[in-house]
Amino acid sequence: MSARRLLDKLWESHEILRREDGTSLLWVDRHLVHEGSHHAFAKIAERGVPVAEPGLTFGVADHYAPTRGKPATDAIARMIATLASNTDTHGITCFGLDDPRQGIVHVIGPEQGLTLPGLLINCGDSHTSTHGAFGALAFGIGATEVAHVLATQTVWQKKPKAMRIDVTGRLGPGVGAKDLALAWIAKLGADGARGHAIEYTGPAVRSLSMEGRMTLCNLSIEGGARFGMIAPDQVTFDYVKGRPFAPSGVDWERAVELWSELPSEADAIYDVSVSLDASEIAPIVTWGTTPEDALPVTATIPDPARMSGTAAERARNALEYMGLTPGRALKQIAVDQVFIGSCTNARIEDLRAAAAVLAGRRAKVPGIVSPGSQQVKAQAEAEGLDRIFIDAGLDWVGSGCSMCVAMNGDHVEPGKRCASTTNRNFRGRQGRGARTHLMSPAMVAAAAVTGHLTDVRELLRERVPA
Amino acid sequence: MRGWRRHSGVAIALDRENVDTDQLIPARFMSTPRAEGYGNFLLYDSRNDAYGQPVSDFPLNAVPNASVLISRRNFGSGSSREAAVYALVDFGIRVVIAPSFGDIFASNAVNNGLLPARVSSADADAAIRKLQKGPLDTTVDLLDRHIRLGKMAFDFTIDDVWQQKLINGWDDIDLTQNHKQAIAAFRAQHVQRMPWAIPVQQTNFRSAGRDTVSQ
Numbered sequence: 001m002s003a004r005r006l007l008d009k010l011w012e013s014h015e016i017l018r019r020e021d022g023t024s025l026l027w028v029d030r031h032l033v034h035e036g037s038h039h040a041f042a043k044i045a046e047r048g049v050p051v052a053e054p055g056l057t058f059g060v061a062d063h064y065a066p067t068r069g070k071p072a073t074d075a076i077a078r079m080i081a082t083l084a085s086n087t088d089t090h091g092i093t094c095f096g097l098d099d100p101r102q103g104i105v106h107v108i109g110p111e112q113g114l115t116l117p118g119l120l121i122n123c124g125d126s127h128t129s130t131h132g133a134f135g136a137l138a139f140g141i142g143a144t145e146v147a148h149v150l151a152t153q154t155v156w157q158k159k160p161k162a163m164r165i166d167v168t169g170r171l172g173p174g175v176g177a178k179d180l181a182l183a184w185i186a187k188l189g190a191d192g193a194r195g196h197a198i199e200y201t202g203p204a205v206r207s208l209s210m211e212g213r214m215t216l217c218n219l220s221i222e223g224g225a226r227f228g229m230i231a232p233d234q235v236t237f238d239y240v241k242g243r244p245f246a247p248s249g250v251d252w253e254r255a256v257e258l259w260s261e262l263p264s265e266a267d268a269i270y271d272v273s274v275s276l277d278a279s280e281i282a283p284i285v286t287w288g289t290t291p292e293d294a295l296p297v298t299a300t301i302p303d304p305a306r307m308s309g310t311a312a313e314r315a316r317n318a319l320e321y322m323g324l325t326p327g328r329a330l331k332q333i334a335v336d337q338v339f340i341g342s343c344t345n346a347r348i349e350d351l352r353a354a355a356a357v358l359a360g361r362r363a364k365v366p367g368i369v370s371p372g373s374q375q376v377k378a379q380a381e382a383e384g385l386d387r388i389f390i391d392a393g394l395d396w397v398g399s400g401c402s403m404c405v406a407m408n409g410d411h412v413e414p415g416k417r418c419a420s421t422t423n424r425n426f427r428g429r430q431g432r433g434a435r436t437h438l439m440s441p442a443m444v445a446a447a448a449v450t451g452h453l454t455d456v457r458e459l460l461r462e463r464v465p466a
Numbered sequence: 467m468r469g470w471r472r473h474s475g476v477a478i479a480l481d482r483e484n485v486d487t488d489q490l491i492p493a494r495f496m497s498t499p500r501a502e503g504y505g506n507f508l509l510y511d512s513r514n515d516a517y518g519q520p521v522s523d524f525p526l527n528a529v530p531n532a533s534v535l536i537s538r539r540n541f542g543s544g545s546s547r548e549a550a551v552y553a554l555v556d557f558g559i560r561v562v563i564a565p566s567f568g569d570i571f572a573s574n575a576v577n578n579g580l581l582p583a584r585v586s587s588a589d590a591d592a593a594i595r596k597l598q599k600g601p602l603d604t605t606v607d608l609l610d611r612h613i614r615l616g617k618m619a620f621d622f623t624i625d626d627v628w629q630q631k632l633i634n635g636w637d638d639i640d641l642t643q644n645h646k647q648a649i650a651a652f653r654a655q656h657v658q659r660m661p662w663a664i665p666v667q668q669t670n671f672r673s674a675g676r677d678t679v680s681q
C-alpha cells in the first residue's frame with residue numbers, strides 16, 4: 001500500500017460508505033450554521049424532517065451582526081432573529097449577539113475547542129477551510145448540502161486530489177501568513193488548486209503560530225481549493241488544550257496519541273507538488289478584482305499593453321474598475337479608508353501586528369477595527385490594543401463579518417478605496433463600486449499611517465532602536 | 467427537483483473571466499426569502515447602472531429569455547452562496563458553459579438542476595466570438611454531453627455522478643435515508659474510537675443514543 005497522506009487518513013476515518021461511482025458518504029463531526037443558513041432550515045422544514053444531531057450543530061450570528069449598536073435595518077434584524085428561532089426550535093446551541101462567545105464562525109470554532117484535529121467540519125461558508133489548520137477535514141458547502149447535513153449529519157463528497165504546497169526558508173520581518181497565501185495564489189491563479197485538497201508543509205509553515213496557519217488555510221479557497229490543511233503538531237496541541245469543548249483528562253491523552261498519527265507519511269506522493277521559498281516573499285498587495293491579482297508592494301501596477309489575449313482584457317477591466325493607471329508604483333496608490341477584520345485576519349495576533357505598527361502614530365485616513373470574536377476583543381482590551389487603535393484615530397467596534405461581506409450595513413462607498421485585511425477584492429464585495437486592496441494587518445496599519453499603500457518594513461525599520 | 471435530458475433555448479455570452487458569486491448576486495439581496503424569486507438579482511450591479519436603471523445592451527437585459535449562458539474560466543468562484551444559483555435558475559438559465567467552475571458553485575448548481583458544462587477554452591472562446599453578433603439558438607444534450615450552437619458543435623464534460631443526478635433529478639436526502647443503518651453503525655464505532663467526537667459540554671447528548679437519521 002502506498003504511503004498515506006493526512007488527507008487519506010482523515011477521509012478514511014469519516015467514510016461511512018463509498019458508492020460505485022466513487023462518491024463517499026462522510027460523517028460530519030461539527031456542523032456550524034449562521035444567519036445565511038436560513039435557506040437550509042427552510043428546506044428541512046418543508047420536508048418535515050428534524051435536525052439529526054443538534055448536539056453536533058452550532059449556530060453563530062456573524063454575517064449580519066451589527067458592529068455598532070442595533071442592526072442597521074429591519075431585514076438585517078430579521079436574519080439574526082431567524083437564526084435564533086431556527087436554532088431554538090431544533091435545540092441547537094447558538095452563540096447569539098448577547099453571548100460572550102459570539103464572533104466570526106471560523107474564529108470561534110477553534111477558540112471554543114469545537115475545532116479539533118482529526119474531525120470533519122462543515123459550514124455553509126467557503127472559508128471553512130480555515131479549520132484545516134488543525135489537521136481537520138474542513139470544507140464549505142452550499143445550502144442544499146447544509147440541509148442534507150442538518151437532516152442526516154452526513155455529506156456526499158468525492159475525494160479531491162491531493163496537492164502539496166511546501167514552503168522552505170523563513171518569512172522575513174514584516175512578512176506573514178497572508179503574504180505567503182497571496183504569493184501562491186498569484187503564482188498558481190485563482191483556480192490553480194481547483195479540485196484539490198491542499199496540504200501545506202515545510203519549515204516556514206511549521207514555524208507559523210495557529211493564528212498564522214488559520215490565515216493560510218482560510219485563503220485556500222481563493223486559490224480554488226475547497227480544502228486546506230496542516231498536519232497537527234505540538235503547536236496545535238498547545239492551542240487546543242484547555243479550550244471549553246476540547247477533550248480533557250484521559251480523553252485528552254488518548255486524543256493526542258491519535259492526533260500524533262495523523263501527519264502524512266514521509267514518502268507520501270501527491271498529485272501535484274508546488275514549492276515556494278519563504279525568504280523570497282515580500283509584503284504583498286492586490287491591485288485588481290481577484291486575489292490572483294497580487295504583487296509585492298514594491299512592484300508597479302501591471303500594464304495590459306504588455307499582456308496578451310484574455311489576460312490583457314481582464315487586466316484592463318480590473319484596472320478600470322479599480323481606477324488605476326498602469327505603470328505607476330503600487331506604493332503611490334492613495335487609500336480612502338482601512339478595514340481590519342474578518343475570519344482571515346482578526347485574531348489576537350493579527351491585532352497585535354497592526355497595533356505594533358500603529359502604536360504612537362496617527363492614521364491619515366478613517367477606518368474600523370473589528371475583532372474576530374468577543375473574546376478576541378476582550379483580550380485585546382486587556383492588552384491595551386484598543387487604546388492604540390483609538391489613539392490612532394480608528395474606530396474600535398464589535399465583532400462580526402462586517403466589511404468583509406458588507407451584509408450588516410458596514411460598507412465601502414462607491415469609488416472609495418479601502419486597504420483591507422479581508423479575503424476578497426471582488427467587484428462590489430465591500431459594497432457597490434468599492435475598490436478593495438487585500439493585504440496583511442501590518443500592511444493595512446502601514447497604509448493607515450501614510451494614507452497610501454506602503455511597505456510596512458520601512459515603518460518597522462524606523463522602530464528599530466539605533 | 468425534476469430531471470432533464472435535453473435543453474433547447476437561446477444562448478448568450480458573458481465575456482468575462484472569474485465571474486464570482488458576489489457578482490452573480492450581491493450580498494445585499496440575500497436576506498430575501500426564496501419564494502419571492504431571485505431572478506431580478508442576477509448580476510444586478512452589472513445589469514443596472516448606479517441609479518438602478520437597466521443597462522440596455524447588457525446581454526441579460528437585451529435577451530431576457532436566454533436560458534444558456536456561456537462565459538470564461540473560473541465561473542462561480544468565491545463564496546459558497548447557493549443564492550447565486552437561485553438567481554441564475556430563477557432568471558431562467560438552465561445551462562452555464564465555461565472552461566472551469568468554482569467547485570462549490572458547480573455542486574450547488576447540480577443540486578438545483580442547473581448544468582455546469584465544462585468545455586475547452588478554445589470552444590468557449592469560439593462560442594463567445596460567435597455570440598458577439600447576437601444570441602443564437604442552442605441545444606444541449608445531457609446524455610451525449612454535446613452542445614449545438616447555431617452551426618457550431620462541441621462536447622462538454624461533466625462528472626458522471628452529476629450527469630446522473632441531473633438526468634434523474636435525484637435528491638440526496640432521499641438517497642441517504644436508505645443508508646440509515648450504516649450511518650448509525652458508523653456513528654457508534656466512531657464515537658467509541660474518539661469520544662471527543664461528541665463535544666464534552668453536550669453530556670446529555672452522549673447518552674441520548676438516538677438514531678442519526680430520524681424519520
Ligand code: SF4
Pocket residue numbers: 062063104105106125127342343344400401404405423
Ligand atoms: S468574515 Fe467574511 S469570509 Fe469570513 S465568514 Fe464572514 S463573510 Fe465569510
